[in-house]
Amino acid sequence: LGVALVVGAWGQVGVLGFAVGREALPGVLAEKYREPWEGYGWITPWVGYGDVVMAREFPSRLIPATGAYTVAPGYTDFFLDDEGERVGAVRRYFSVGV
Structure with a gap:
C-alpha cells in the first residue's frame, strides 16, 4: 500500500503547485510549474x-x-x-x- 501511495503522489506532483503556489515548491518542481489556465x-x-x-x-x-x-x-x-x-x-x- 505504501508503494502505491508513493507512486500515486509522484504522479500527481505536477498539480501540487496549484494547491500551495509556486513559491512553496522545491526548486526542481518549481522549474516545471505551469501557471493554471x-x-x-x-x-x-x-x-x-x-x-x-x-x-x-x-x-x-x-x-x-x-x-x-x-x-x-x-x-x-x-x-x-x-x-x-x-x-x-x-x-x-x-x-x-x-
Missing part, C-alpha cells in the same frame, strides 16, 4: 458547442469542457478505433514546416 475565455469567443478543433495534447484535455470536440483525444481512448490516425493528423498539423 483561468477560465475558458481563450476559446469560447471563437469555438462553439459541437465545433471540432485541432489542438495539442494539453489543451485537448480542457476543450471538451466548453462543449467542443477535439480531433485527437486529450487522453488515451481505448474505444476510439482511429485514435492513431487522429493523433498522427494532429502531429503532422503542428509539425515544424507545416
Whole structure:
C-alpha cells in the first residue's frame, strides 16, 4: 500500500503547485510549474458547442469542457478505433514546416 501511495503522489506532483503556489515548491518542481489556465475565455469567443478543433495534447484535455470536440483525444481512448490516425493528423498539423 505504501508503494502505491508513493507512486500515486509522484504522479500527481505536477498539480501540487496549484494547491500551495509556486513559491512553496522545491526548486526542481518549481522549474516545471505551469501557471493554471483561468477560465475558458481563450476559446469560447471563437469555438462553439459541437465545433471540432485541432489542438495539442494539453489543451485537448480542457476543450471538451466548453462543449467542443477535439480531433485527437486529450487522453488515451481505448474505444476510439482511429485514435492513431487522429493523433498522427494532429502531429503532422503542428509539425515544424507545416
